[in-house]
Amino acid sequence: MVTNFIWGIMVRGYFQQNFDLKEFLGACPHAMVQVIGLLHDKEHSGLDDLLSSECKKSVTTKWGILDAVQMLQMQTMTTDDISFLQPQILMRMPEKGKDDDEIPAFLTIQMSMVVNIDYPSWKSYMPNDFEELPIGWRQGQEPYITKLNEDRCFVCFKTVFEREITRACEGNWKILELGTWPVPSS
DSSP states (O other): OHHHHHHHHHHHHHHOOOOOHHHHHHHHHHHHHHHHHHHHTTOGGGGGGTBOHHHHHHHHHHHHTOOHHHHHHHHTOOGGGEEEEEEEEEEEOOOOOTTOSSOOOEEEEEEEEEEEEEGGGGGGGSOTTGGGSOTTOBOSSSSEEEEOSSSEEEEEEEEEEEEEOOTTOOOOOEEEEOTTTTSSOO
16 A cells, blocks of 8 residues: 555656545446446447457457346446455556657556456356355455355456556546456456
8 A cells, every 4th residue: 555655646746647546446436337338338439438449349249248137237236336456556658759749658557346246147157166165265366256145246357447647648547457357257
């Protein structure tokens, strides 16, 4: 947490932009609910403002393999069903291009997105013996799964958000990676 605090000071100080990690983390579930709504309504062009092109391609492909029950469960998710944990703040500064006035800079935040899902709807993606596993069981590899009770489990996906923060640039946040989401398996 101290590292994130120091990065926050550096970002605010050097790039003179307002950044509040707590506010950012609070907004992330809202962004995911918006992504779900656009996917459900088949408004894929609306995803261009939220997802990188690679992430959009991955997510729309995986969305297409969901069955009707899984899509309905996704559609009814609220911000209370989605949490973001363990943020890591990183800087990305690619080489200055010939048309750039200064070196472009990007603030990248990697974290875990934890989604509370209904196990029976996603049974085909869970380990074969999931029903027999004790409550509290955890899968040790990505995507991380924790059994909460007979019907609910947490699934954890690696996520990456990024925003250009070059001086005098008003870049918007984009989601670069959502792991295997919305499918809880690799």
